Amino acid sequence: MDDEVGKLMGNPYVETLAFFSVAVLALVVFLTIFELVTKYKDWDEIKRGNLSVAMATGGKIFGICNLFRFAILNNDSLMHSLIWAGFGFVLLLVAYFIFEFLTPYFKIDEEIKNDNRAVGFISMVISISLSYVIGASVT
Secondary structure: OHHHHHHHHHOHHHHHHHHHHHHHHHHHHHHHHHHHHOOOOHHHHHHOOOHHHHHHHHHHHHHHHHHHHHHHHOOOOHHHHHHHHHHHHHHHHHHHHHHHHOOOOOOHHHHHHOOOHHHHHHHHHHHHHHHHHHHHHOO
16 A cells, blocks of 8 residues: 555656645644634635735745745655644644734734734734745755
C-alpha cells in the first residue's frame, strides 16, 4: 500500500493536488482559530463592509499561505510541510498576541472592529511581513 501511495505522490499533478488540498483545509482551520481569539466575527464584519477586518483577515490569509509556500519548498513530504506550516502558524498567532500586548494605548481588536483602517492596515502588514521572516527559517 505504501508503495502505491509513493507512486501516486510521485506524479506531480497528484502531489500538487495533495499539497493544495491540505493547505486549503489547514487554512480554514487556522482562520477558525484566529477567529476564536479575536473579539469580532471576521466574516460578519466583512459582510457589513468593514474594510479594516477585511485587511486584517486578508493579511492572515496571505501570511498562512505564505508559510505553506515556504514549508512546501523546503520539505520533501506533505507531513513535514504540514508540521512546519503548523509551527509557523503558532508563531504567527504568538505575534498577533505580542502586537496586541505592545499597543497599550488602544485595543487592536476593538479598533479593527470599529473600522480603524490604519490599524487594519498595520495588522495586515505585520501578518504578511512576519510570515516572510518565519518562512525564511522553515527548514
